[in-house]
Amino acid sequence: MRGRDEEWTDLMRSANAGDSVAYQRLLKAVTPVLRAGARRGLARAGQPIDQSEDIVQDILLAVHLKRHTWDPAAPFAPWLFAIARNKLIDTLRRRGRRVFVNIDDFAETIPSEAAPETLPAGEVTRHLEALPQRQREVLQSIAVDSASIKDTAQKLSMSEGAVRVALHRGLAALAAKMRSV
């Protein structure tokens, strides 16, 4: 696991230095590990494991919005797994389960691809509907229609700066909505 952890730490350092390709690679690399941990946690709590994708996205969003709390001098994996555990516990509690997530649910799993029986994640899409109009339009354009920031700005006749701001605020608002469920 040593090699993997070091790779993640390097990618996150590059991401912090402004390399968004490294950032995307990092998020892609951690996703199968988060998915496996989420499935394991759900199974332990006696919950259907096909809902893991919502938890994975919840964790990714928290990682994104809280990445400034990672200490670049420290390894990335313990920070990531702390956030993942927190989010998993949160989800299970919201469903009225009192559960203790095993420390190693995330750290000691074999990465798992989205299994065919996994339900598509619906939480993000559902909360998207409730965002203020501008934020919703920007997020839909970038997330659903895969448009770039530049194209989105043109399509909505906004400046690129305004699109960036709306995107960031929209993601923060999304996180707030997911917390309050």
Add this chain to the structure above:
Amino acid sequence: MDTDQFIKTLAADAGQHERPAGQALAASLLVALPVSAAMLLSTIGLRPDIRTAMHNPFFDLKFVVTLALALSAITVALHLSRPEATARGWRLLLLAPLAILGLAIGGEAMQPQRTSMLTRLLGHNSMLCLTAIPVLSLPLLIAALIGLRRGAPSNPTLAGALAGMIAAGLAATLYAAHCVDDSPLFVATWYTLATAIVAAIGALLGRRLLRY
């Protein structure tokens, strides 16, 4: 939404960086401090004999204790604003103000006193102390919670209690300039009780507000 799409969206936002919790906390406390100071000055004010009082080491010691409380709470709160941090070891820092108080109580006991221990402990106006410190804390508590919201504490209730201790420490520093009771026995009793009240309010608020 498909997770790959979601990751692309997050990557598109990679340019936006939040300020670290330390900076946000410093900024919000700097805004709230003058508010609390104005609240003190416009209501009960400073003690009339403050110039002479400054020569009394036990008067000065109150500020050392309250600032030690605020600084140790800030240090621990910022440490715990990282998701993977644990309180182990760091909690001891919070004992620093109590240790100073303990030494001060010993120091006072070694000096000849005109009044009994109980008289010094009860002081002149313990009820004002118990009200003024929590009231002066309110702007600072809001500020501390706003600042700490930048963090990602694994235990939001504890983080909220620490926000309360930061606020109480700073509010008590202000209140100490009004308070005519300088005995460390008084401070150990009533300032501590006032801090506990604010910490409890902070814990209740933090539980909701500091989740991430």
